[in-house]
Amino acid sequence: MNGNFDVIVVGGGHAGCEAAAAAARLGAATALLTHKRATIGEMSCNPAIGGLGKGHLVREIDALDGVMGRVADAAGIQFRLLNRSKGPAVRGPRAQADRKLYREAMQAALAAQPDLEIVEGAATALIIENGAVSGIKISDGRELRAKAVVLTTGTFLNGLIHIGEKQIPAGRVGEAPALGLSGQLAAAGLQLGRLKTGTPARLDGKTINWSILEEQKGDDPPVPFSFLTTRITTPQIACFITSTTARTHEIIAANIGRSPLYSGQISGTGPRYCPSIEDKIHRFKDKTSHQIFLEPEGLDDDTVYPNGISTSLPEDVQEAFIHSMPGLEQVRIIRPGYAIEYDYVDPRELGHDLQVKKLPGLYLAGQINGTTGYEEAGAQGLLAGINAARSAGGSGPALFDRADGYLGVMVDDLVMRGVSEPYRMFTSRAEYRLALRADNADQRLTPKGIALGVVGPARAKAFAARMEAIAAARNVARESLMTSSALAKLGVRVNQDGRSRNAMELIAMPDVGLERVEQLWPALAALPSFAKEALEADALYSGYMDRQEAEIAALRKDEGIAIPTGLDYFAIPSLSMELRQKLSRAQPGTLAQAARVEGMTPAGLACLLGHIKKPRAKQVA
Numbered sequence: 001m002n003g004n005f006d007v008i009v010v011g012g013g014h015a016g017c018e019a020a021a022a023a024a025r026l027g028a029a030t031a032l033l034t035h036k037r038a039t040i041g042e043m044s045c046n047p048a049i050g051g052l053g054k055g056h057l058v059r060e061i062d063a064l065d066g067v068m069g070r071v072a073d074a075a076g077i078q079f080r081l082l083n084r085s086k087g088p089a090v091r092g093p094r095a096q097a098d099r100k101l102y103r104e105a106m107q108a109a110l111a112a113q114p115d116l117e118i119v120e121g122a123a124t125a126l127i128i129e130n131g132a133v134s135g136i137k138i139s140d141g142r143e144l145r146a147k148a149v150v151l152t153t154g155t156f157l158n159g160l161i162h163i164g165e166k167q168i169p170a171g172r173v174g175e176a177p178a179l180g181l182s183g184q185l186a187a188a189g190l191q192l193g194r195l196k197t198g199t200p201a202r203l204d205g206k207t208i209n210w211s212i213l214e215e216q217k218g219d220d221p222p223v224p225f226s227f228l229t230t231r232i233t234t235p236q237i238a239c240f241i242t243s244t245t246a247r248t249h250e251i252i253a254a255n256i257g258r259s260p261l262y263s264g265q266i267s268g269t270g271p272r273y274c275p276s277i278e279d280k281i282h283r284f285k286d287k288t289s290h291q292i293f294l295e296p297e298g299l300d301d302d303t304v305y306p307n308g309i310s311t312s313l314p315e316d317v318q319e320a321f322i323h324s325m326p327g328l329e330q331v332r333i334i335r336p337g338y339a340i341e342y343d344y345v346d347p348r349e350l351g352h353d354l355q356v357k358k359l360p361g362l363y364l365a366g367q368i369n370g371t372t373g374y375e376e377a378g379a380q381g382l383l384a385g386i387n388a389a390r391s392a393g394g395s396g397p398a399l400f401d402r403a404d405g406y407l408g409v410m411v412d413d414l415v416m417r418g419v420s421e422p423y424r425m426f427t428s429r430a431e432y433r434l435a436l437r438a439d440n441a442d443q444r445l446t447p448k449g450i451a452l453g454v455v456g457p458a459r460a461k462a463f464a465a466r467m468e469a470i471a472a473a474r475n476v477a478r479e480s481l482m483t484s485s486a487l488a489k490l491g492v493r494v495n496q497d498g499r500s501r502n503a504m505e506l507i508a509m510p511d512v513g514l515e516r517v518e519q520l521w522p523a524l525a526a527l528p529s530f531a532k533e534a535l536e537a538d539a540l541y542s543g544y545m546d547r548q549e550a551e552i553a554a555l556r557k558d559e560g561i562a563i564p565t566g567l568d569y570f571a572i573p574s575l576s577m578e579l580r581q582k583l584s585r586a587q588p589g590t591l592a593q594a595a596r597v598e599g600m601t602p603a604g605l606a607c608l609l610g611h612i613k614k615p616r617a618k619q620v621a
Contacts (some may be wrong), residue, residue: 001362004145005031005534006392008136010123011152012040014374015366015381017106018066019150023063023386024456025118026158030391031144033119033136035175041106044172045199047099047525048296050225052082053425054375055092056406059441061378062226064449065459067109068378069225075102077237077299079222088537093223095238098298124180133361148388150363152381157182162260164314182343189358191346195422197372198266198276198310198339203320204332205302213240213327227442227445241292242446247324255317260339271372271422277309292325303334312339344370344378345611347414348586353387353397355378361389369414372422379407386454398452401559403432403552405444412476416586416596434541434548440532473531477503480521490520506538558592563612
């Protein structure tokens with residue numbers, strides 16, 4: 001190791017793995033600095049990937065040749081397509097993963113990546129020269145130099161674990177926190193805050209009474225994440241469901257004052273959409289029971305993850321309330337649940353390329369930006385890695401807007417609005433979700449990835465073949481015609497107007513649908529599943545897509561109206577003082593970004609547009 005690189009990525013979690021792999025795919029000499037090589041790709045909390053909104057992000061990572069989707073397919077032991085009964089736009093792929101298989105597959109993927117070197121060590125400080133970041137200092141005295149640095153520190157920045165009254169400085173169980181970087185970032189003028197997340201106890205599956213529990217099977221056949229995966233070959237398992245009881249609620253309510261969340265011991269804000277079990281019971285007193293999903297952590301591992309009982313209550317209370325649930329009366333607790341509090345950087349300190357505005361050369365991705373979840377971290381890591389490599393190579397940033405994908409939605413939400421709690425992706429956050437589906441992530445993003453150089457030749461070839469198959473399927477569907485009388489004879493109810501209808505029209509009809517159309521035309525039934533998914537989405541949303549495409553065109557038009565750098569918003573008297581302050585803080589780069597600043601009004605936007613169009617306006621302070 002010579003210590004000189006184009007890009008250094010700090011942290012071997014989900015954001016760091018994607019950042020390092022993306023930078024290396026672009027040909028940048030990349031170093032991934034991690035405490036331990038053996039923990040790269042560790043699933044610190046739930047051993048699962050995807051879900052509603054999150055599954056869209058995994059497909060988008062994959063469309064840009066990222067690694068998470070392929071690794072999840074190799075390690076997945078139960079796959080489920082959530083919202084299967086609803087429209088394609090809100091269906092979310094999810095997989096329970098074998099924790100060990102996931103870690104091993106991720107490490108193998110990075111080991112096989114050219115231009116990527118793994119370096120073991122703990123980062124203690126940034127090297128800052130002439131106001132820009134140019135490297136990292138390591139605890140053993142070494143220095144790594146680079147043209148760009150990506151920080152993906154997860155929960156390690158001043159990380160503090162809470163189990164009841166007990167406090168343990170740690171980034172996660174058994175690993176020391178990062179203590180020097182927060183102070184350095186604050187000294188550089190960055191606004192920092194404090195957030196918290198949590199994890200449940202781990203249970204010994206050999207001591208669970210499975211026979212009385214409800215079984216939850218996965219999909220058959222499993223639906224993979226990656227567009228490159230043809231089928232899942234890893235053995236599949238079932239999960240099981242238990243629930244809290246009146247006794248569970250009594251125990252927790254009686255000891256709620258011993259929870260760090262309620263004793264005042266924790267100051268950080270936790271995730272609203274993944275609350276602790278004590279928070280659920282305190283906030284939803286009218287609910288008499290909460291479902292708990294018992295998810296095995298591996299094919300050859302008896303450890304079980306009880307999804308739904310994240311907690312920081314003392315160990316004796318955890319023992320009592322866990323034993324009060326059906327099937328868990330005699331369970332052995334392998335490790336207690338805990339909350340972890342950590343520092344994060346206000347993401348409004350970043351540009352849309354995830355570079356810190358006040359520290360050129362420094363990029364941030366993952367929980368350090370106030371997000372929660374593997375998928376959100378991985379998507380940010382991918383973007384940060386791309387932009388770090390492009391910056392190191394002298395190219396301009398690669399940007400994704402809200403019409404490109406959930407990646408663009410998330411980044412825009414973060415850098416324009418900031419966070420008051422850990423940010424989680426949902427389909428409801430996307431204005432254009434009919435166009436931003438999980439099934440068409442490659443159609444939206446792979447061509448852009450090819451243009452950027454981050455998509456390799458194997459994926460580019462597979463993408464071209466996939467697009468040919470979808471185009472052929474569309475032709476078959478349009479040419480598959482049947483008269484109204486012929487349809488009536490086959491039991492398909494349509495208006496008897498003498499008009500022939502094609503397969504696309506019939507798929508869109510609520511009383512017909514894709515499954516019935518496949519029965520009418522065997523040639524359609526023989527199509528690949530991905531091609532049939534594309535036909536279904538085309539048919540169901542054809543009446544809405546023209547309007548959404550017009551909205552996207554308007555967004556892109558406003559994205560093209562640049563706001564001069566350093567515009568003095570306080571010199572626009574027609575704007576309210578509140579808007580002047582918010583715009584000055586946000587520093588939007590385009591009119592579309594200004595429209596998304598909290599509190600912006602149509603009148604305010606018109607004033608801003610009029611001001612920047614004035615040829616002699618004094619626009620720079």
